[in-house]
Amino acid sequence: MVAKAKERRLTTENTEEVTSASVTSCPLWLIFQFMSYRTNHCGALRKADSGARVTLCGWVDSRRDHGGVVFIDLRDRNGITQVVFRPEEHSDAASAAHGLRGEDVIQISGVVTPRLAGTENPKLATGEIEVVADALAILNKADVLPFPLGEDSVSEDLRLEHRYLDLRRPEMVRNLTVRHKITKATRDYFDSQSFLEIETPVLSKSTPEGAREFLVPSRIFPGKFYALSQSPQQYKQLLMVGGVERYFQIAKCFRDEDPRADRITELTQIDVEVSFVTEEEIFSLIEGLLAQIFHLVRDAEVSCPFPRLTYQGAMNRYGTDKPDRRFGMELVALDDTFRESQFKVFRAALDSGGVVKAINAKGFANITTGQIENLTEIARQYGARGLAFIKVENGEWKSPIVKFFSDTEKKALASRLGIEEGDLILFGADQWEVVCSVLGRIRLRVAEILGLNKDSSALEFLWVMDFPLLTYSMEEQKWNAVHHPFTRPKGEDIHLLEAGEFGKVRAQAYDVVLNGVEIGGGSIRIHERDLQAKMFEVLGIPPDKQQILFPHLLKAFRFGSPPHGGIALGVDRLVMLAAGTDNIRDVVAFPKNNRGEDLMMNSPSSPEPRQLRELGLQITRKP
Numbered sequence: 143m144v145a146k147a148k149e150r151r152l153t154t155e156n157t158e159e160v161t162s163a164s165v166t167s168c169p170l171w172l173i174f175q176f177m178s179y180r181t182n183h184c185g186a187l188r189k190a191d192s193g194a195r196v197t198l199c200g201w202v203d204s205r206r207d208h209g210g211v212v213f214i215d216l217r218d219r220n221g222i223t224q225v226v227f228r229p230e231e232h233s234d235a236a237s238a239a240h241g242l243r244g245e246d247v248i249q250i251s252g253v254v255t256p257r258l259a260g261t262e263n264p265k266l267a268t269g270e271i272e273v274v275a276d277a278l279a280i281l282n283k284a285d286v287l288p289f290p291l292g293e294d295s296v297s298e299d300l301r302l303e304h305r306y307l308d309l310r311r312p313e314m315v316r317n318l319t320v321r322h323k324i325t326k327a328t329r330d331y332f333d334s335q336s337f338l339e340i341e342t343p344v345l346s347k348s349t350p351e352g353a354r355e356f357l358v359p360s361r362i363f364p365g366k367f368y369a370l371s372q373s374p375q376q377y378k379q380l381l382m383v384g385g386v387e388r389y390f391q392i393a394k395c396f397r398d399e400d401p402r403a404d405r406i407t408e409l410t411q412i413d414v415e416v417s418f419v420t421e422e423e424i425f426s427l428i429e430g431l432l433a434q435i436f437h438l439v440r441d442a443e444v445s446c447p448f449p450r451l452t453y454q455g456a457m458n459r460y461g462t463d464k465p466d467r468r469f470g471m472e473l474v475a476l477d478d479t480f481r482e483s484q485f486k487v488f489r490a491a492l493d494s495g496g497v498v499k500a501i502n503a504k505g506f507a508n509i510t511t512g513q514i515e516n517l518t519e520i521a522r523q524y525g526a527r528g529l530a531f532i533k534v535e536n537g538e539w540k541s542p543i544v545k546f547f548s549d550t551e552k553k554a555l556a557s558r559l560g561i562e563e564g565d566l567i568l569f570g571a572d573q574w575e576v577v578c579s580v581l582g583r584i585r586l587r588v589a590e591i592l593g594l595n596k597d598s599s600a601l602e603f604l605w606v607m608d609f610p611l612l613t614y615s616m617e618e619q620k621w622n623a624v625h626h627p628f629t630r631p632k633g634e635d636i637h638l639l640e641a642g643e644f645g646k647v648r649a650q651a652y653d654v655v656l657n658g659v660e661i662g663g664g665s666i667r668i669h670e671r672d673l674q675a676k677m678f679e680v681l682g683i684p685p686d687k688q689q690i691l692f693p694h695l696l697k698a699f700r701f702g703s704p705p706h707g708g709i710a711l712g713v714d715r716l717v718m719l720a721a722g723t724d725n726i727r728d729v730v731a732f733p734k735n736n737r738g739e740d741l742m743m744n745s746p747s748s749p750e751p752r753q754l755r756e757l758g759l760q761i762t763r764k765p
């Protein structure tokens with residue numbers, strides 16, 4: 143039945159009376175296409191609106207039939223409003239409402255009415271009212287959904303295949319809202335600091351910067367390829383040569399790496415570069431941005447400046463370059479304590495230039511055998527031969543190794559680690575890198591078991607600085623850049639670079655860490671041609687190859703390149719932390735799954751033979 147024009151007009155004019163009910167399953171909106179679809183959003187109405195005549199649009203979240211009276215929870219992006227259809231008052235609308243199914247798209251008109259005392263729903267923002275509907279238009283029917291929207295147990299692949307449905311869930315709306323707020327706050331902040339937002343090419347050139355790149359074949363130049371930009375690094379440096387001085391961009395970056403829970407192949411960065419800048423200035427610039435973001439999205443007061451640790455200090459104390467400082471359990475150095483020890487394992491590690499360290503897992507003496515086995519397995523995975531421990535129970539140190547300790551050693555141990563009844567002490571004795579990374583992982587696992595890392599309201603920001611410039615790859619038998627090839631060595635370490643002591647050179651590189659997650663990293667850059675060429679050479683790129691890979695940069699540096707530096711923050715990780723989710727795909731509208739596939743679009747997909755011909759390509763390896 144097609145409603146009369148007069149009745150529909152009423153839906154946009156709150157004060158007029160309705161004369162009769164209307165219901166339609168035909169596109170009624172055609173008649174009223176020049177008016178608004180709705181007067182209010184589904185999260186807007188309150189008790190104070192009682193008596194108002196409203197029109198709402200949205201999806202049927204649920205339908206309940208109560209002996210002829212039909213209740214609909216009507217949902218849009220802003221919330222849910224309960225709509226009541228009463229057959230005795232508006233029989234046509236009520237009987238059409240009987241046929242509604244979940245996710246049908248409808249438009250209703252009616253009067254805002256306070257709910258009866260005792261039937262209010264405090265969980266809903268609109269829970270004190272309902273709309274008594276007298277008109278219903280079905281804008282589009284929905285088939286039965288492939289999965290129930292509110293169900294937690296639905297597999298992620300099924301959700302990703304139907305992402306357009308998954309996005310209707312309030313959590314997803316919330317995550318996308320947080321993301322929008324963060325990017326908007328970023329733009330406002332940098333604008334207020336006289337930065338220019340500048341787009342750089344996505345189709346770029348393949349250069350060895352760190353990550354594996356996605357290649358894009360060129361049709362016009364058969365056999366040649368672009369690379370999708372893994373970061374705007376070289377462009378932003380060239381913008382500095384171009385005199386831009388203060389650049390930022392919310393940039394898409396593409397890295398052909400295996401996806402993980404907190405890593406994706408197509409990521410978004412807040413990318414920043416500044417000329418005539420010091421590390422200190424970058425730190426306070428980014429602290430200001432993060433304080434503004436977390437104030438806006440979490441109403442949190444972030445205290446600045448952030449604490450700082452050197453890479454060496456972070457590894458020594460936390461066994462990682464991204465320490466979670468929401469809890470202590472620091473690694474304690476015991477080299478002095480065991481230097482003369484009779485315990486062979488510790489003594490041998492020290493005699494061969496290694497270290498002995500331990501952590502005190504307070505109150506964890508009741509660890510189960512299964513948990514100890516799990517920790518030992520982790521220790522082995524990270525290169526240890528085993529995991530020595532002491533449980534402190536009933537005033538006794540229970541451990542097969544204690545009998546080898548002298549009284550002096552025991553005393554020193556107790557005071558260095560603050561050992562008390564109920565504690566569990568876990569040891570590492572090996573080369574420095576192995577001990578740090580093993581105890582760093584064990585520390586995190588113990589924190590996980592004891593629930594010490596659950597507090598997502600804590601905001602433990604931290605700068606980690608003075609990273610090594612270079613690291614030696616046994617596999618490739620060559621030196622690689624720890625950050626990237628454009629990172630500047632610390633002034634006082636340049637002589638070490640010249641002397642070939644590459645492992646000892648520190649970089650002017652820094653990471654910003656939040657609750658144990660690296661949310662950004664950057665560096666002061668090399669801006670001199672000769673130093674850059676030297677760095678390429680150390681990385682195994684000889685002058686002729688430099689001229690093929692980086693002629694633009696080396697040339698640009700000859701024409702007055704200013705000192706500069708910058709940073710990039712991961713938007714996806716930042717949103718994850720701000721929104722309190724631990725799956726990075728939950729903060730991206732259309733993510734690839736954990737195997738890098740887009741299940742909704744079914745990509746990657748096979749090209750048409752014609753496309754391959756045009757590109758001059760042939761597929762030689764099939765899956």
Ligand code: ASP
Nearest residue numbers: 373375664665708709710
């Ligand atoms: N381009 C670097 C990265 O993507 C960050 C930087 O150095 O600014 O990690």
